[in-house]
Amino acid sequence: MRPKHYLLIFLISFYSELLRSQDSYELPVMENINALSFQKASPSKTSGFNIENLAIGIKGGVNFSLIIPLSENSIFSSTGGDYSKEYNPFYQNIGYQMGFVIRYSLSREIKIKLQCSMNDYSFKYSNEYSWQGSTNLSYLTEYHQNMRFLEIPVLLGYYFKAEQWQPYVQAGLYYARLMNSNSYADITETTDNQVLTYSTTTNSNGIYQENQFGVIGGGGIRYAAGKAMIGIEANYRFLLSKLSSTTSRYGNNQVTGNYDITDDLLFNNIAISIHITVPLQCADSKDGPFIFCKSN
Amino acid sequence: MKIKPIIIIALLLLSISSCKKDNINPENIFAKVYSDENSDISYYPLDIIQTSDGGYYILSALSVDSVRTFLSTHITKTDNLGELVWQTTLSEPYVNPITSLISSGSGVHFLCMDRITLGTYLMRIDDATGSAEVINSYGDIIYPLASSQTPDNGFLLLSYDRNSRSSLLTKFSSSFDKSWGNSYPVIEDAEEMLTAHMTRSGKTLPFFTGTVGNGESYYANALFNYSLAFLFVNSGNGDLTGLVFGDRYNGGVSAVASIQSENFAVARFVYDSHFILPATTLSSSATVSANELGGEKITELAAEAHTSIKTLTVDGRNLIVYASNTNSNQILLTFFDLNSGELVTKKYLGSTNPVKVAALIQTTDEGLAVLAQTMVAGRFKRNALYKIPKEQILGLDD
Incomplete structure (x- = not known):
């Protein structure tokens, strides 16, 4: 089962639980987003931290990695050969992400968000080599690099005044910790007489730097469904740190042994996520759902 | 809520990634x-x-x-x-290059063989032309097998003389003139085996030469007395002073590094087994069997x-x-x-x-x-x- 399946199951079960809880508390349907109780709990009530301004939720979606090579690296060297990689377009570099959202309202328009998520990124490229003589052989290798990061973005968002559909823009920084990576190689050997295709999978841990950071920006729109907020957003990540260092590039024998080596590249990503958030709201407001309650 | 703590935490997290400086x-x-x-x-x-x-x-x-x-x-x-940067394949007759590359004041040199006469050439690499030129030729030294630089900027050359069925060790001065030569009888005809070694069409043997310490004596891993033997020779005339004899051509010393005086790091083999001795002593005046050296078997x-x-x-x-x-x-x-x-x-x-x-x-x-x-x-x-x-x-x- 792929991560997207887990994500779908999780989203469906979470939302069904949410609807059931909404029914049990006989939630009023809000016609105006400004009338939402957690919006009413404005920071003006208290000068410090106010739990009534907190909302939590989940998010998940798909992402597409955009690779911009800065300088090429190759294991092979010759006086006339071309060993540059051919990168696939970004829409073929599909990945998935899912995680949690913690949002705090600094004011009615300004909110700060911490989005802890597990992000799977991928990108693809290919090399082709050939030899001529008594043996004529062409050797096409299509690499599929996969990385799983634990990411912690911190975003500051501006939420436009609206009715039930509320657009917003956001920007911030993110820290990412590489959890795992692997490399699939689909190899096609073509000789005069036959075509042979096979695949190899290599654990590519070591070729990427474990700690990464970058900037993130984007926007979205959310819908007030009772006390819950359901939205969709798109974020563009620009990795500021180097995906691979000079040392890490040669950090995995299995990868270099397959004559594969990472280029110096810019790693960007476009992520589209659906998210559902609920406020941490007290029960005595009779507006549930809630998680903590001061009266208890 | 104050935004300051959040920003500090975010900066701390980001700084983790820049803590590890890559000096490579x-x-x-x-x-x-x-x-x-x-x-x-x-x-x-x-x-x-x-x-x-x-x-x-x-x-x-x-x-x-x-x-x-x-x-x-x-x-x-x-x-x-x-x-x-550049590469070149020398045209005939310069075939069968041997170890080692020798660096001296006049450039980088190596030795190779004449395809027809089997004599030896001393070549110098010419970076300007991207090729190599002949510096000297030694027509009487045939079948060159290995060479190494000596501390006096000369070099040692191990070769095989098919007429006398002997290994030959020749010392050259820094001006590439012959200082001395000495032969060590193999007794049996080894030409077929050496041809297979040189053409990579059969078994290859670990031929090498070197210097003990600062030049107290020289050594050569050569064919001698029906076997592959590690020979210690006098640095003044090449006289044999001691040896480690192998198990015919299926065992013996495979590599040596001189540490100091009689201290060596040695690798040896017996058929398909390999042994290492990172710190051992070898007397340049003793005769021992390679098997007596012992060592750790590296399976x-x-x-x-x-x-x-x-x-x-x-x-x-x-x-x-x-x-x-x-x-x-x-x-x-x-x-x-x-x-x-x-x-x-x-x-x-x-x-x-x-x-x-x-x-x-x-x-x-x-x-x-x-x-x-x-x-x-x-x-x-x-x-x-x-x-x-x-x-x-x-x-x-x-």
């Missing part, structure tokens, strides 16, 4: 395979030397697989990143493994490195402390496509350059060069 530059670490699209050609790397510009000369033998004869001489020049080494040993100094620490080939077609580098003999670290090179070690040198940045043969796409024998930074030798990059 591209010239300190790389892996290169020198490509050739001709599928009928095989490369047999022999030796490597670092040039004054930080690049490398690679000497290799080149065979055309469809016709098995003496191998051609191939020279490669790379830059300090290992990228190929992961391949049956036909070639072994190289080098001494090196990294951050003031004296080390010995053994490089050899494993059953899993990788190169195993084993580093020992020169003084204590304790294991410092192990490192493997290569995966999937086979690699075999040919030679290794310490570079000016105190790292290691490992010259290897790899089989590209599992088929084509090509030269490969690995550059290992000193941080990985001492485990400082973890």
Whole structure:
């Protein structure tokens, strides 16, 4: 089962639980987003931290990695050969992400968000080599690099005044910790007489730097469904740190042994996520759902 | 809520990623395979030397697989990143190049053989023309097998004389004139075996020469008295003073590094078993069997493994490195402390496509350059060069 399946199951079960809880508390349907109780709990009530301004939720979606090579690296060297990689377009570099959202309202328009998520990124490229003589052989290798990061973005968002559909823009920084990576190689050997295709999978841990950071920006729109907020957003990540260092590039024998080596590249990503958030709201407001309650 | 703590936490998280500074530059670490699209050609790397510009000369033998004869001489020049700058294959009759590359004030030299007369040529690499030129020829020295530089900037040459059925060791001065020559009878005819060795059409034997300490005596791993023997000879005239005799041609010493006086790092083999002795004593006046040396059996080494040993100094620490080939077609580098003999670290090179070690040198940045043969796409024998930074030798990059 792929991560997207887990994500779908999780989203469906979470939302069904949410609807059931909404029914049990006989939630009023809000016609105006400004009338939402957690919006009413404005920071003006208290000068410090106010739990009534907190909302939590989940998010998940798909992402597409955009690779911009800065300088090429190759294991092979010759006086006339071309060993540059051919990168696939970004829409073929599909990945998935899912995680949690913690949002705090600094004011009615300004909110700060911490989005802890597990992000799977991928990108693809290919090399082709050939030899001529008594043996004529062409050797096409299509690499599929996969990385799983634990990411912690911190975003500051501006939420436009609206009715039930509320657009917003956001920007911030993110820290990412590489959890795992692997490399699939689909190899096609073509000789005069036959075509042979096979695949190899290599654990590519070591070729990427474990700690990464970058900037993130984007926007979205959310819908007030009772006390819950359901939205969709798109974020563009620009990795500021180097995906691979000079040392890490040669950090995995299995990868270099397959004559594969990472280029110096810019790693960007476009992520589209659906998210559902609920406020941490007290029960005595009779507006549930809630998680903590001061009266208890 | 104050935003300040959140910003501080975010900055702290981001700073984690920049804490680890990478001091290793591209010239300190790389892996290169020198490509050739001709599928009928095989490369047999022999030796490597670092040039004054930080690049490398690679000497290799080149065979055309469809016709098995003496191998051609191939020279490669790379830059300090290992990228190929120029390469040339010398036209006949300059065949059968041998180890080692010899650096002297007038340039980088090597020895090779005349295809017809079997005599020996001393060649000098010419970087300006991207080729090599003949400096001297020694027509009476046939079948050159191995050479090494001596502390007086001369060199030793091991060869085989088919007329007397003897190994011949010749000492040359720094002006490349013959100082002395001495022969060591094999007794039986070894020409067929040596032809197979030189054309890579059969078993290859670990021929080498070297100097004990600062020149107290010389040594040569040569054919002698029906076997492969490690010979100690007088540095003044080449007289045999001691030896380690092998088990016919199926056992003996495979590599040696002189540490000091009678202290050596040794590798030996018996058929398909390999043993290492990182710190042992060999008397230059004694006669012993290689089997008496003992040593630790390294079971992961391949049956036909070639072994190289080098001494090196990294951050003031004296080390010995053994490089050899494993059953899993990788190169195993084993580093020992020169003084204590304790294991410092192990490192493997290569995966999937086979690699075999040919030679290794310490570079000016105190790292290691490992010259290897790899089989590209599992088929084509090509030269490969690995550059290992000193941080990985001492485990400082973890």
